[in-house]
Amino acid sequence: MAAATTRSLLGWGVVAGPFYLVVGLAQALTRAGFDLTRHPLTALLLGDLGWLQLLNFLLTGLMTGGCGGRLRPRAPGPHRPSRGSAARPVRALPRGQRCLPTRTPSAVSRRARRSR
Structure with missing residues (x-):
């Protein structure tokens, strides 16, 4: 039963x-005044x-979410969470690397002016 459910969700x-x-x-082809060369599909929300289009977004999101929920436990690798544990974030930057610069541009420019 679980294998059939997993296969079904992956199919979605x-x-x-x-x-x-x-x-x-x-919708784009049947909507009056809608031009695919000028309007994105998301503009179909208007009117x-x-x-x-809202229903289209919701159903597509449910299908994608169902697949993602089933795909994650099947993914191989060291970051695969074990049963009963919470997934941990993976480090995006190397150790010691800061997300923001340590010096602001104004402090750098002041130092450059003083050295002239």
């Missing part, structure tokens, strides 16, 4: 992208039929 992830495009293009 495969379907999510084409579903979004097909529904969005169907009386915006609820259709």
Whole structure:
């Protein structure tokens, strides 16, 4: 039973992208005044039929989220969380590297002016 559910949720992830495009293009081609060369698909949210695009977003998000929820436990690697543990963030910067510069540009420019 669990294997069938996992397979089903992974399949929804495969379907999510084409579903979004097909529904969005169907709306774009039937909506008066909508031009695909000038308007993004997200502009379909505007107007009386915006609820259709909102539903498209919600369903696509649910499909993608269901797939992601099932894909993570199956992913191999050292960062795979064990049962009952919380996932930990992975370090993005090397040790000792700061996210923000230690000197502000104004302090650097003041020091440069003093050395002249």
